[in-house]
Amino acid sequence: GQQVMQIPQYQHVQEGEDFTTYCNSSTTLSNIQWYKQRPGGHPVFLIQLVKSGEVKKQKRLTFQFGEAKKNSSLHITATQTTDVGTYFCARQNSGGSNYKLTFGKGTLLTVNP
Amino acid sequence: DADVTQTPRNRITKTGKRIMLECSQTKGHDRMYWYRQDPGLGLQLIYYSFDVKDINKGEISDGYSVSRQAQAKFSLSLESAIPNQTALYFCATSDTRGSDIQYFGAGTRLSVL
Numbered sequence: 001g002q003q004v005m006q007i008p009q010y011q012h013v014q015e016g017e018d019f020t021t022y023c024n025s026s027t028t029l030s031n032i033q034w035y036k037q038r039p040g041g042h043p044v045f046l047i048q049l050v051k052s053g054e055v056k057k058q059k060r061l062t063f064q065f066g067e068a069k070k071n072s073s074l075h076i077t078a079t080q081t082t083d084v085g086t087y088f089c090a091r092q093n094s095g096g097s098n099y100k101l102t103f104g105k106g107t108l109l110t111v112n113p
Numbered sequence: 114d115a116d117v118t119q120t121p122r123n124r125i126t127k128t129g130k131r132i133m134l135e136c137s138q139t140k141g142h143d144r145m146y147w148y149r150q151d152p153g154l155g156l157q158l159i160y161y162s163f164d165v166k167d168i169n170k171g172e173i174s175d176g177y178s179v180s181r182q183a184q185a186k187f188s189l190s191l192e193s194a195i196p197n198q199t200a201l202y203f204c205a206t207s208d209t210r211g212s213d214i215q216y217f218g219a220g221t222r223l224s225v226l
Binding site (some may be wrong): 059104 | 155158203218220
């Protein structure tokens with residue numbers, strides 16, 4: 001279907017460790033968006049990936065789109081306490097309901113200082 | 114996003130009551146959405162509207178209705194609230210000209226007793 005699966009559901013790290021969350025689909029994705037929600041906050045857009053094999057960086061965050069456009073990952077290098085939150089990927093649905101996003105269930109990251 | 118305003122921010126109501134959650138935006142976006150967030154379930158789409166005359170059901174529309182009073186306003190109603198509608202509700206907007214990145218309001222925390 002039009003779902004995306006995110007793993008892991010939870011991740012606890014020590015400050016300074018790296019973190020990766022994965023987003024997988026059984027069908028080809030036209031694009032993938034990533035959002036971050038801080039505790040008690042609302043989702044905030046981070047980035048959109050469109051091209052096969054695309055890699056984008058935002059400071060310590062690296063986003064990748066798989067060659068087959070069926071998976072994506074978000075990697076954080078040397079986590080900081082400010083990275084705490086839930087990271088969601090979202091796929092843009094195809095067909096008549098274009099521009100309707102389907103969100104994954106998210107990965108909750110906690111960082112121990 | 115400060116340009117997407119949700120009211121009220123918190124609401125406690127009783128089973129069987131009718132309540133309305135309101136969303137207004139100053140971003141000039143044509144598309145508006147209502148999501149529900151439950152712990153561990155990510156963001157589930159309730160209704161969405163691509164313009165004033167367009168209303169579409171999302172994944173979990175049963176028990177909810179919406180009204181798009183103007184381009185800038187999109188309200189969500191619970192005709193007869195029930196306890197399992199206790200959740201965090203988010204309104205979001207997007208622009209057809211902006212890759213449909215979604216901008217979220219701060220959320221309404223609803224408790225149905």
